[in-house]
Amino acid sequence: MVKPQVEPGAVIDGFTIGERVHQGGMATLWSASWPDADVPMLMKVPRVSEGEDPAAIVGFEMEQMILPRLSEPHVPACFGSGDFAAQPYVVIERIPGKTLYDRLSDLPIPFEEARGIAARIATALADLHGQNVIHHDIKPSSIMFRPSGEAVLIDYGLSHHNQLPDLLQEEFRLPYGTAPYMAPERLLGVRDDPRSDLFSLGVLLYFFTTGERPFGETETLRGMRRRLWRDPHPPRRLRADYPPWLQEIVLRCLEIEPVWRYPTAAQLAFDLANPDQVKLTARSERLKRDPLSTVWRRRFNRGLTQPKPKADLAAQLASCPILAVALDTEGSEPLNEALRVTAERILATLPSARLACLNVLRLGRVTIDTTLDEQGRNKHIDRMVALKHWASPLKLDEGRLTVHVLEAVDPAAAILEFAEANHVDHVVIGARQNSLARSLLGSVSSRVATEAPCTVTVVRPPRLASLRLQDDPIRPRGFA
Amino acid sequence: MLLAIFADIHANRQAFSACLDFARARGAQRFVCLGDIVGYGADPEWTLETVMDLVNGGAMAVRGNHDNAVSSPSETMNAEAQAAIEWTRGRLNAAQRRFLAELPMTLQEDDRLYVHSEASNPGKWRYVQGPSDAARSIVATEAHITLCGHIHQPALYSMSSTAKMTHFVPSSGVPVQLLGGRRWLAVLGSVGQPRDRNPAASFAMLDTESREITYCRVPYDVEAAAQRIRANGLPLWLADRLAVGR
Numbered sequence: 001m002v003k004p005q006v007e008p009g010a011v012i013d014g015f016t017i018g019e020r021v022h023q024g025g026m027a028t029l030w031s032a033s034w035p036d037a038d039v040p041m042l043m044k045v046p047r048v049s050e051g052e053d054p055a056a057i058v059g060f061e062m063e064q065m066i067l068p069r070l071s072e073p074h075v076p077a078c079f080g081s082g083d084f085a086a087q088p089y090v091v092i093e094r095i096p097g098k099t100l101y102d103r104l105s106d107l108p109i110p111f112e113e114a115r116g117i118a119a120r121i122a123t124a125l126a127d128l129h130g131q132n133v134i135h136h137d138i139k140p141s142s143i144m145f146r147p148s149g150e151a152v153l154i155d156y157g158l159s160h161h162n163q164l165p166d167l168l169q170e171e172f173r174l175p176y177g178t179a180p181y182m183a184p185e186r187l188l189g190v191r192d193d194p195r196s197d198l199f200s201l202g203v204l205l206y207f208f209t210t211g212e213r214p215f216g217e218t219e220t221l222r223g224m225r226r227r228l229w230r231d232p233h234p235p236r237r238l239r240a241d242y243p244p245w246l247q248e249i250v251l252r253c254l255e256i257e258p259v260w261r262y263p264t265a266a267q268l269a270f271d272l273a274n275p276d277q278v279k280l281t282a283r284s285e286r287l288k289r290d291p292l293s294t295v296w297r298r299r300f301n302r303g304l305t306q307p308k309p310k311a312d313l314a315a316q317l318a319s320c321p322i323l324a325v326a327l328d329t330e331g332s333e334p335l336n337e338a339l340r341v342t343a344e345r346i347l348a349t350l351p352s353a354r355l356a357c358l359n360v361l362r363l364g365r366v367t368i369d370t371t372l373d374e375q376g377r378n379k380h381i382d383r384m385v386a387l388k389h390w391a392s393p394l395k396l397d398e399g400r401l402t403v404h405v406l407e408a409v410d411p412a413a414a415i416l417e418f419a420e421a422n423h424v425d426h427v428v429i430g431a432r433q434n435s436l437a438r439s440l441l442g443s444v445s446s447r448v449a450t451e452a453p454c455t456v457t458v459v460r461p462p463r464l465a466s467l468r469l470q471d472d473p474i475r476p477r478g479f480a
Numbered sequence: 481m482l483l484a485i486f487a488d489i490h491a492n493r494q495a496f497s498a499c500l501d502f503a504r505a506r507g508a509q510r511f512v513c514l515g516d517i518v519g520y521g522a523d524p525e526w527t528l529e530t531v532m533d534l535v536n537g538g539a540m541a542v543r544g545n546h547d548n549a550v551s552s553p554s555e556t557m558n559a560e561a562q563a564a565i566e567w568t569r570g571r572l573n574a575a576q577r578r579f580l581a582e583l584p585m586t587l588q589e590d591d592r593l594y595v596h597s598e599a600s601n602p603g604k605w606r607y608v609q610g611p612s613d614a615a616r617s618i619v620a621t622e623a624h625i626t627l628c629g630h631i632h633q634p635a636l637y638s639m640s641s642t643a644k645m646t647h648f649v650p651s652s653g654v655p656v657q658l659l660g661g662r663r664w665l666a667v668l669g670s671v672g673q674p675r676d677r678n679p680a681a682s683f684a685m686l687d688t689e690s691r692e693i694t695y696c697r698v699p700y701d702v703e704a705a706a707q708r709i710r711a712n713g714l715p716l717w718l719a720d721r722l723a724v725g726r
Contacts, residue, residue: 057640058640064657065657084641165647
């Protein structure tokens with residue numbers, strides 16, 4: 001078959017080629033259009049001529065398999081692809097603007113801005129991992145932002161899809177990727193751990209807040225291998241004003257052992273969205289790297305870092321959910337006890353789950369609210385104390401527990417919004433109380449159960465449940 | 481065209497009917513049978529008649545080592561397989577035995593090759609146990625996609641343009657695009673005697689337009705199939721192994 005020429009004005013499978021946008025080492029990008037479609041498009045054409053890097057071909061094949069499977073908004077839409085039989089290409093949505101690489105001249109950027117950027121990337125990663133894909137090339141030039149703010153991850157040439165053949169696994173004996181951002185386990189050939197992406201995001205966050213790359217710019221395998229035993233300088237050593245919560249997050253992402261990092265991107269996004277709730281450990285204050293004795297132990301006792309085969313990606317993510325319990329701190333004791341029993345059962349089976357305890361401080365629709373109660377105490381703080389008290393019998397390590405008092409006119413909307421924004425996997429909520437006022441106001445639990453983006457468990461205290469069957473004829477059905 | 485491809489049915493009526501229903505419900509337009517229609521299971525007559533009807537309707541079928549053993553007593557097998565084959569031989573009529581004896585070893589269709597064991601030497605009945613076995617089969621053919629069975633464990637191999645191999649254990653129900661730039665060996669799981677510790681019947685569907693292969697798992701009445709084996713006095717392990725998928 002004659003290869004069609006890729007040049008401005010040419011038409012390939014109905015796509016009209018526009019101007020050349022970018023010439024990279026692996027591929028050339030052209031603007032493209034489709035009759036009657038006003039979405040800006042890019043045609044990516046791999047460089048496959050004689051003598052080119054075989055990674056260009058394999059990377060293109062991975063994108064060709066993976067991109068059509070993925071959904072927006074954190075991935076560019078894919079409109080079509082062509083095979084090597086004729087002209088290889090993929091046509092994807094053209095995201096306006098520049099990649100994060102464009103910001104490198106501004107480094108270091110303010111902490112708060114970096115937190116916002118990292119939170120959006122972590123959210124995108126949580127979404128991508130949920131679609132069975134590990135990106136494996138998280139770095140500034142792989143990240144763009146939609147005008148609406150969502151991060152978009154581009155370039156899937158090095159990615160791993162948990163349900164598709166991994167064409168890179170056996171192709172190259174050396175790990176392929178971007179050296180400064182590559183997780184240590186990648187150097188051992190591990191490609192099935194989503195926490196590798198969290199490491200790369202940690203490198204990016206370190207770099208953006210300190211202006212220095214945590215592992216330098218080494219490109220040699222020997223230089224890269226040092227990160228298997230040598231931890232980076234804590235950011236506080238470079239910047240005395242570095243916030244402890246931020247150092248806690250960054251160094252946790254950069255842990256050498258994946259198991260010491262955040263278990264999921266969603267849990268990392270949670271901490272980035274709630275910096276005042278980050279549990280500070282010794283990491284947050286550290287000024288020095290690990291002592292040489294630790295480094296030597298890591299270097300010569302490599303049993304610690306042997307790659308282990310993983311359960312499948314979906315199972316890994318499912319074992320580390322974010323659980324939210326919505327609690328009425330002034331509600332009935334039996335109901336709150338029943339909520340605790342339910343939460344305890346869920347947490348007992350999932351040691352990497354974390355728990356967010358929510359309470360809604362209800363604001364009046366017309367009255368001007370004061371945060372102080374009749375006795376002049378701060379209602380917000382009282383509720384936080386009550387939530388912590390409720391959770392204390394669960395004996396959760398503090399890193400697994402957060403408490404949140406949401407101030408809102410509409411409690412159901414506040415809980416739903418929290419669940420959405422914080423990637424909550426499971427909401428546990430008490431059923432409507434048996435009182436006239438609650439009946440008239442409508443049930444928060446039934447609305448949460450109907451509208452939540454995740455699983456919802458509606459809890460009743462055992463005896464109340466049996467009474468209510470007779471007493472409450474207008475009880476909404478369907479949630480038990 | 482949407483193909484439904486079955487390997488190693490092994491006279492398991494319950495499993496084969498469940499797979500046929502599943503494939504038809506999903507729009508299969510054509511059927512391919514990769515051999516070992518009989519052996520091990522207790523319903524060789526029904527299974528063979530069903531395959532013969534499919535072939536009369538345009539399906540393609542190749543010969544497996546158990547099909548071969550019905551007419552060639554010299555075929556070497558383990559004791560249980562041998563016992564089942566001898567029992568099977570007595571159940572089949574002349575037309576059925578002739579159908580088995582006349583099955584081709586391989587069939588080629590467009591850029592696809594169908595074979596029971598592997599393509600480098602189909603009559604040796606070698607198992608594809610890893611990338612090197614797969615590579616030997618792939619280089620022995622011109623086909624873009626080779627489809628085989630025999631080992632009763634699903635796997636998907638590819639060879640890149642630089643002769644590098646990849647190995648993948650397919651996920652049930654997830655279509656995989658068999659990219660044009662590399663060559664593929666799709667090893668199917670077994671319909672009638674899965675051995676990958678998943679007792680559900682295994683087969684695959686291939687969309688020849690989009691070049692997507694989907695490995696499918698279909699639950700079936702395992703206990704009924706096992707009961708038929710016991711009731712016919714076949715070796716008990718042949719019944720027991722169905723429940724554990726090994």
